[in-house]
Amino acid sequence: MQKFRVGYLSGSLIALFAFSATSSGKEAETEGKLPNVVLIMADDLGWKDLHCYGNEQVDTPHLDRLARQGLLFTDAYSAAPVCTPTRAALMTGESPARLNITNHAGGHPENFRKPGTDLITPTWLRHLPLERVTLAEQLKAAGYATGFVGKWHLSHRSRSTSDTDADQPTEPELRPEHQGFDINIGGCRFGGPPSYFSPYGIPNLQGKTEGEYLPDRCADECIDFIESAQADGNRPFFLCWWNYSVHYPFQAPADLIAKYEQRNGPGVENPTYAAMIEGMDTSIGKLIDAIDQQELSSDTLVIFTSDNGPFAANVQPLRAEKGFLYEGGIRVPMIVRWPGHVSAGTQTSTPVTTMDIHATILDTANLTADPSNTPDGISLLPLLRDESELERKSIYFHYPNYAFHKENRLGSAIRSGDYKLIKFYDDDSVELYDLKNDISESRNLAKEMPEKAERLRLELNKWLKETNASQPQRAK
Numbered sequence: 037m038q039k040f041r042v043g044y045l046s047g048s049l050i051a052l053f054a055f056s057a058t059s060s061g062k063e064a065e066t067e068g069k070l071p072n073v074v075l076i077m078a079d080d081l082g083w084k085d086l087h088c089y090g091n092e093q094v095d096t097p098h099l100d101r102l103a104r105q106g107l108l109f110t111d112a113y114s115a116a117p118v119c120t121p122t123r124a125a126l127m128t129g130e131s132p133a134r135l136n137i138t139n140h141a142g143g144h145p146e147n148f149r150k151p152g153t154d155l156i157t158p159t160w161l162r163h164l165p166l167e168r169v170t171l172a173e174q175l176k177a178a179g180y181a182t183g184f185v186g187k188w189h190l191s192h193r194s195r196s197t198s199d200t201d202a203d204q205p206t207e208p209e210l211r212p213e214h215q216g217f218d219i220n221i222g223g224c225r226f227g228g229p230p231s232y233f234s235p236y237g238i239p240n241l242q243g244k245t246e247g248e249y250l251p252d253r254c255a256d257e258c259i260d261f262i263e264s265a266q267a268d269g270n271r272p273f274f275l276c277w278w279n280y281s282v283h284y285p286f287q288a289p290a291d292l293i294a295k296y297e298q299r300n301g302p303g304v305e306n307p308t309y310a311a312m313i314e315g316m317d318t319s320i321g322k323l324i325d326a327i328d329q330q331e332l333s334s335d336t337l338v339i340f341t342s343d344n345g346p347f348a349a350n351v352q353p354l355r356a357e358k359g360f361l362y363e364g365g366i367r368v369p370m371i372v373r374w375p376g377h378v379s380a381g382t383q384t385s386t387p388v389t390t391m392d393i394h395a396t397i398l399d400t401a402n403l404t405a406d407p408s409n410t411p412d413g414i415s416l417l418p419l420l421r422d423e424s425e426l427e428r429k430s431i432y433f434h435y436p437n438y439a440f441h442k443e444n445r446l447g448s449a450i451r452s453g454d455y456k457l458i459k460f461y462d463d464d465s466v467e468l469y470d471l472k473n474d475i476s477e478s479r480n481l482a483k484e485m486p487e488k489a490e491r492l493r494l495e496l497n498k499w500l501k502e503t504n505a506s507q508p509q510r511a512k
Contacts, residue, residue: 068151075274079279079342083354116344128389130391157446157508182219183274186276254319255410355478456469468489
C-alpha cells in the first residue's frame with residue numbers, strides 16, 4: 037500500500053488538501069550521531085478523536101501540524117484493546133500473547149468467570165518482569181540518555197504473607213528506573229492519576245504550583261530531560277512520554293471545558309473529554325516547539341500514538357470501544373515526523389501495530405532485538421523513508437480476558453489485507469469483515485465467504501499455537 041500526499045480524515049473518507057510544510061533545525065542528521073527518539077503515547081485516545089483524523093469539533097493544532105510535517109497512519113493498531121499489554125509490547129517487541137500479559141494490570145481476580153457464562157479467563161502476568169530486556173535498556177547500553185515521563189502501568193505487583201514468590205520485586209522495584217530509564221517522572225502502577233491537578237496523588241510526581249495541570253507539568257519535565265541530555269555532551273536521547281491523558285478521571289482546565297460546552301453535540305459528546313484532548317495537544321505542542329527551537333528536528337524521530345481505543349467516546353464510524361477487538365478498541369492514531377527522512381504531508385493505509393514501533397526504534401539506532409526477545413514486529417524504517425513497502429501477510433490480536441467493563445467477548449483476531457476475522461471463545465464462532473468497504477464492521481461475511489473465513493481461522497490458530505497463547509477454559 038503506497039504512501040500518498042493527503043491530509044485530514046473525514047469519517048471513512050480522505051479529503052485532499054494542499055499545504056507547504058517546513059521544518060526547523062538542521063537539514064540533515066549530524067554525521068555519525070545516533071538519532072534522538074521521542075515516543076509519545078496517549079492513553080485511551082481514539083482513532084477519531086483528533087482534528088487531523090476527522091473530528092472537526094476538537095482543536096488539536098499541534099498534532100495537526102505534526103501530521104502536516106510527517107506521515108499519518110490510517111490503519112495503525114494497538115497491540116491490545118487495553119493498556120498494559122500494549123505498553124509491555126512496546127517495551128519488549130513481543131506480542132501480548134507471547135508475553136502472556138494480556139489484560140490491564142489489576143484487572144479481575146484469577147480464574148475469573150463472568151456471571152451467567154461458563155468461560156474461565158486464563159491467568160496472566162500483571163507486570164513486566166525485570167529479567168525482560170526492554171527497549172530502554174538496549175538504547176541505554178548504546179549510549180542513549182533515557183527518560184520516562186507519565187503513565188507506566190507495568191509494575192502491578194504487591195507482596196503478601198501467602199505469596200510463594202516473596203523474594204520477588206514488588207511495585208516500586210518494577211518502575212521505569214529499574215527497566216532501563218535514567219529518570220522516571222510519574223511512572224508507577226497507576227492506570228490513571230488520582231487527579232489531573234496538583235496535588236496529583238502520584239507517589240513520584242509532586243506538584244510545583246497550586247492548580248498545576250498534569251499535561252503541562254509533564255511537558256516541562258520532558259523539556260528538562262532533553263536539555264539535560266544536550267548539556268551532557270550532546271548525548272542522543274530516548275524519551276518516552278506516556279501521557280496519563282485522556283484516561284479517566286475526566287478533568288480539564290475550566291476555560292477549555294467552557295469552550296467545548298459551547299460546542300456540545302456530535303464530536304463533542306463530553307465537553308470535558310474534548311477539553312482534555314486539546315489540553316494534551318497543547319502540552320505536546322510545547323515539547324515539539326522546544327525540539328524545534330533547539331534545532332533538533334532533523335535529528336529527532338518523533339512517534340505519536342495511543343495505547344488503545346477510547347472509553348465512553350464517539351468512535352463512529354468504527355465499532356465498539358476500549359476493551360473490544362472491533363476496530364473501535366484497537367485502531368488508533370499514529371503520526372511519525374522525522375524531517376529529511378520522512379516525507380512531509382504524507383499518509384499511508386498500510387496496517388501497522390505496536391510491536392513495529394519497537395522494531396523501528398531499534399533499527400533507527402542500528403540495533404537488533406535482544407536474543408532473549410522474540411520479535412513480533414517489523415521495522416517501518418524502509419516504509420518511513422519511502423524505500424519499500426512493508427512485506428507482511430497478517431497482524432494478530434489476542435484478548436482472552438474481560439475488560440474492566442466486562443462487556444466484551446473473549447476472543448482473538450487476525451487482519452490480513454483488507455479482511456479481518458474475529459474468533460470468539462464463548463461459542464467458537466467467527467466473524468469476518470471487509471474493512472475496505474465496511475469499516476464499521478456491520479456486515480459479517482463469514483457465511484458468505486466460508487473459504488476465506490476458514491483460511492484466516494486456521495492461520496490465526498497457527499499463530500496462537502506458535503506464541504503459546506493462553507486460552508480460556510470452560511467450567512466443569
